[in-house]
Amino acid sequence: MKVLFATSEALPFYKTGGLADVARALPDALVERGHDVRITMPGYSFLSHALTGTSVDAELEIPWPGGALAARVACHVPSAGAVAAFMLTRTLFDTLQPYDAIPRDELGLGRRFAFFCRAVVAYARHWGADIVHLNDWQTGLVPLYAIIDGMNAATLFSIHNLAYQGNFPPLLLADIGVPSSFLRTENGIEFHGQASFMKGAIALADRLATVSPTYAREIQTPAGGAGLEGLLSHRRRTLHGVLNGIDTQAWDPARDALLPAPYNARTVAQKAQCRSALIAAAGVSGAGPVLGIVSRLAHQKGIDILVDAMPRLVALGCTMVVLGSGDPRHERDLAELARQHPEQIAIRYGFDEPFAHLIYAGADFFLMPSLYEPCGLGQMIAQRYGTPPVARRTGGLNDTIVDGATGFLFDDPVAAAFIEAVTRAVAVWQGSGWRALQSRCMRQDHSWNRSAGEYERLYNLAMGALAP
Numbered sequence: 001m002k003v004l005f006a007t008s009e010a011l012p013f014y015k016t017g018g019l020a021d022v023a024r025a026l027p028d029a030l031v032e033r034g035h036d037v038r039i040t041m042p043g044y045s046f047l048s049h050a051l052t053g054t055s056v057d058a059e060l061e062i063p064w065p066g067g068a069l070a071a072r073v074a075c076h077v078p079s080a081g082a083v084a085a086f087m088l089t090r091t092l093f094d095t096l097q098p099y100d101a102i103p104r105d106e107l108g109l110g111r112r113f114a115f116f117c118r119a120v121v122a123y124a125r126h127w128g129a130d131i132v133h134l135n136d137w138q139t140g141l142v143p144l145y146a147i148i149d150g151m152n153a154a155t156l157f158s159i160h161n162l163a164y165q166g167n168f169p170p171l172l173l174a175d176i177g178v179p180s181s182f183l184r185t186e187n188g189i190e191f192h193g194q195a196s197f198m199k200g201a202i203a204l205a206d207r208l209a210t211v212s213p214t215y216a217r218e219i220q221t222p223a224g225g226a227g228l229e230g231l232l233s234h235r236r237r238t239l240h241g242v243l244n245g246i247d248t249q250a251w252d253p254a255r256d257a258l259l260p261a262p263y264n265a266r267t268v269a270q271k272a273q274c275r276s277a278l279i280a281a282a283g284v285s286g287a288g289p290v291l292g293i294v295s296r297l298a299h300q301k302g303i304d305i306l307v308d309a310m311p312r313l314v315a316l317g318c319t320m321v322v323l324g325s326g327d328p329r330h331e332r333d334l335a336e337l338a339r340q341h342p343e344q345i346a347i348r349y350g351f352d353e354p355f356a357h358l359i360y361a362g363a364d365f366f367l368m369p370s371l372y373e374p375c376g377l378g379q380m381i382a383q384r385y386g387t388p389p390v391a392r393r394t395g396g397l398n399d400t401i402v403d404g405a406t407g408f409l410f411d412d413p414v415a416a417a418f419i420e421a422v423t424r425a426v427a428v429w430q431g432s433g434w435r436a437l438q439s440r441c442m443r444q445d446h447s448w449n450r451s452a453g454e455y456e457r458l459y460n461l462a463m464g465a466l467a468p
């Protein structure tokens with residue numbers, strides 16, 4: 001199959017969250033299985049270093065209000081794995097923060113990704129894709145432009161996070177060459193008076209996927225559907241929950257060059273050296289269990305629950321090492337707690353890959369008190385590193401953690417329930433079951449191979465090559 005995988009971010013070029021991991025690992029796994037896969041993403045101007053050494057694959061003319069715009073497709077061919085095809089165009093991608101609207105230009109963000117979507121359609125035609133795999137709202141207008149411009153390839157739309165929808169004032173449509181009739185028709189992109197990229201894709205893609213079976217159920221309910229639960233349950237027969245995997249080469253405690261002492265399930269005692277290095281780097285005591293967090297500091301991630309629970313966790317003798325970036329309010333709250341308990345709480349801000357590896361390896365437990373979590377990668381990485389997760393029972397956390405066997409789960413999104421789960425976890429850490437818990441975690445298979453096979457099946461369903 002010729003699979004065009006359209007995304008706003010992909011490793012090793014640009015990453016803000018789990019999508020970038022998926023956008024590298026799934027295409028690579030599909031290449032392994034014999035498919036011809038291209039990852040296509042915007043050629044943001046800040047990627048200029050990655051763009052040197054690429055070769056021009058196509059010069060496309062993209063229909064656009066006021067006259068066609070040129071888009072050049074530059075391919076990066078790695079020694080192994082999927083080719084990356086960057087969409088280059090003058091002016092549209094010359095921003096440093098691709099997902100943020102430029103002040104006083106609310107529509108600029110919508111124009112930027114609408115153009116990307118239209119260019120994806122043109123490239124799918126040029127390259128002769130069989131299937132276009134779309135990811136999140138930034139690619140949401142592809143099925144619509146496929147109707148306007150014509151495209152033979154089938155579409156699968158993956159929802160990684162339903163909360164980010166790409167909703168814009170309807171006047172955007174004139175700017176991006178979409179007839180206003182699409183706002184009126186039942187299967188259009190109208191969503192509460194706005195033009196919604198997410199809604200358009202959910203209505204028009206041939207097949208829908210999301211990143212865990214539990215999240216696939218949750219988004220069909222008012223609590224998890226972000227207003228789109230009605231349409232999603234209407235389309236439930238085309239909606240599939242497929243668990244993400246992790247890149248088991250990049251995340252391998254036995255071969256991780258970023259660790260002071262690599263280890264596997266048999267030599268897990270060497271993990272203690274990673275723990276010592278983590279404590280030293282963070283400047284904390286580490287007398288009791290060390291709880292690690294690597295996360296965007298966003299409401300979704302349950303940072304309020306964490307902040308509420310921290311004084312009690314300190315009293316229980318725990319040490320916490322937090323790596324994160326995001327909402328300044330959460331940063332302030334965490335900084336204040338670290339100031340009050342410098343021996344037991346350390347915070348590091350920013351995006352820091354090496355420190356993230358040290359936390360996954362050096363912590364005793366990994367915390368994810370998320371309010372919702374479509375799939376979550378952190379808990380799977382932590383399990384692979386022998387660091388049992390303590391997490392809220394939601395989305396993919398529910399599908400990847402068995403309470404008491406491969407981590408610990410709590411239900412109510414409140415500090416008391418979280419503290420109770422950590423208390424149970426600490427009891428195991430102090431008791432005789434600890435090594436068995438660690439090795440069960442490390443034995444979990446989180447490789448992409450199984451899920452890649454499932455996507456193959458979905459591609460065939462989308463193309464109508466399989467009976468539903």
Ligand code: ADP
Pocket residue numbers: 016017018019021294295296323324325350351352353356375376377378379
């Ligand atoms: P989301 O995509 O919602 O942010 P996921 O759990 O799916 O959450 O993916 C998060 C990924 O980003 C994981 O690989 C995690 O290790 C990484 N990550 C998150 N924050 C940071 C950070 N501050 N520094 C380094 N890596 C981070």
